[in-house]
Amino acid sequence: MTDTQRAEHVARDTILKLLSDEEIAKVSSAESASKLADGEEYLDMEHLDRGVQRATSASKVTMGNILPRRAVSVGTWAEVLAHLAR
Numbered sequence: 001m002t003d004t005q006r007a008e009h010v011a012r013d014t015i016l017k018l019l020s021d022e023e024i025a026k027v028s029s030a031e032s033a034s035k036l037a038d039g040e041e042y043l044d045m046e047h048l049d050r051g052v053q054r055a056t057s058a059s060k061v062t063m064g065n066i067l068p069r070r071a072v073s074v075g076t077w078a079e080v081l082a083h084l085a086r
Contacts, residue, residue, distance in 0.1 A: 011083070012045050018079050019072060026071035031064045041069040048084060 019027065036042060036055035044050055046065045055061060069077055 008048060011048050014083060015043075015045070015048075015067070015080050018076055018083065020076070023072045023076055027067060030066070030068045030071050033063055035059075035063070036061060036066075036068060043067040043080070043084075051084065052081070 016024070036059065038055060038057055040055045041052050042055060042061070043052060044061070044066055046062075052069075053059075067080070072080070
């Protein structure tokens with residue numbers, strides 16, 4: 001594992017630790033959805049360097065790798081974004 005891969009893994013782990021049990025359940029439920037709604041914001045947990053993204057009808061999103069904004073509270077989303085800004 002390279003230093004970059006290790007840092008990305010730590011970042012994903014840290015972000016997931018910011019979520020409450022209820023939010024984790026919502027994220028898990030979102031993973032079973034077929035796609036995101038147009039305009040819906042999300043983070044690709046495999047590509048956190050891309051920051052917040054918006055879904056479009058042309059988006060090719062792997063649902064198991066994303067954190068949809070709708071799955072977490074406003075406060076948690078703000079904490080996640082603050083963590084990414086570091």
